Structure formats: C-alpha cells, structure tokens
Amino acid sequence: MKKIIFCAFLVTCQMSYAEPVVSVKTTYYKVTGSTPNAIRKDMNKKRSGKYDAYTNWNVTWRFNTAKNKNKDCEIKDIKVALDIKFILPQWKADRSVGDDLKEHWNNYYTALIDHENQHKDIAIEMAHEIEEVLNELGATKDCNYLKKTANDTANKVLKDYKRKQNDFDKDTNHGINDGAVFP
Numbered sequence: 001m002k003k004i005i006f007c008a009f010l011v012t013c014q015m016s017y018a019e020p021v022v023s024v025k026t027t028y029y030k031v032t033g034s035t036p037n038a039i040r041k042d043m044n045k046k047r048s049g050k051y052d053a054y055t056n057w058n059v060t061w062r063f064n065t066a067k068n069k070n071k072d073c074e075i076k077d078i079k080v081a082l083d084i085k086f087i088l089p090q091w092k093a094d095r096s097v098g099d100d101l102k103e104h105w106n107n108y109y110t111a112l113i114d115h116e117n118q119h120k121d122i123a124i125e126m127a128h129e130i131e132e133v134l135n136e137l138g139a140t141k142d143c144n145y146l147k148k149t150a151n152d153t154a155n156k157v158l159k160d161y162k163r164k165q166n167d168f169d170k171d172t173n174h175g176i177n178d179g180a181v182f183p
Contacts, residue, residue: 020080020127024120028090034097036104036183043089043182051174052182053112054087055119059127061154063134065143072139073146080134082127084120088112108182115175119165126161130154 029046033039043052063078089109093102133153140146172178 018078018131020082020124020131022082022084022124022127024084024086026086026088028088031089031091033091034094034101036101039091039105040183047089048087052089052180053116053175055116055123056085056087057120057123058083059123059130059158061130061134063150065146067143068139070139072141073143074139075134075137075146075150078131078134080127080131082123084123086116086120088116104183107179111179111181112175115172115178115180118168122161122164122168126157126164129161130157133157 029048031039031042031046033042048054059080059082061078061080064076065073066076068074089112091105091109093105134150137146137150137153140149169175174180
C-alpha cells in the first residue's frame, strides 16, 4: 500500500511540460534540364535568394500569469509554437537523362535535405528550450516583472539559436561541405 501511495505522489508532483506545437510545410520550385549545367541554370533562375534551398522558421510563445496561494505571481499555460517551411527544388528526370546524372542529383538532393533537416532540428531544439526556461521561472510578487522577465528570457534563447543557425551554415558552408552542391 505504501508503494502505491508513494508512486502516485511522484506522478502528481512532477512538473508537466507541454510539447511545443511544431508544424512543417514544404514548398517546391520545379526545375527542368537534361544536363547538369541546364539544371543549375534553371535552379539559379527559379530559386528564392542565393541558395538552392531554404528553411524558414518562426517561433512564438504565449503564457498567462496568475497569483498562487501565497499571492505570488507564477507563469501558467505556456504554449510554444514553431512553424517551419522548407523551400526546395524539385527535378524530375525525363527518359533521355542518363543514370549518372540521376545519381548525381540524388546524392546532391539527399545532402541538401539532410542540411535543411538539421536547420529544422536546431529550431525544434530552440522551441523546447524556450518552453523549458519559461517553465523554470520562479514566482515573483510582481506579475508585470515576471512577464517582462519571461519574454526577455525567451528572446535571449531565440537570439542564441539564431546564432547557432548562422554558425551551422558557416561550419558547413551552407551544406556544400556535406555534399549539397550541384553540379
């Protein structure tokens, strides 16, 4: 009987974290060509910006504050949302294209997707960290102070992860070092 009561106590005392809500969408731009140079020329013409692919993300957070039984202000109902949008090239080989070009494209595309997925993973890690730091803020007497502290803390995490995204691109040369280069 004591074990059951002890286990129930542990379950109810653990802080519960809601998972950030993550939505992922992919937009493709169609690429044509039957030679590597023709594909590259078409990609350069149709891509948005100077990179073949792009991962755009936007994180938001919301929370409420409420007075507890000690009349201290606490954060409640934290909701973190992360919207991720991939912009990727899409090439479909016609029958005249040789297997070497198809293989070269597939290798490039696999490396490109891997690179963009790592950007996604960094963003998801950021959303989790924002949720975690907001959950860890202690109670204060002043709700306005707590709101400001919470937003400042989340914005610091956001700034740190923007730097991590940029550092990742610098370290990988925007994926080129990992094979995301065509032709």
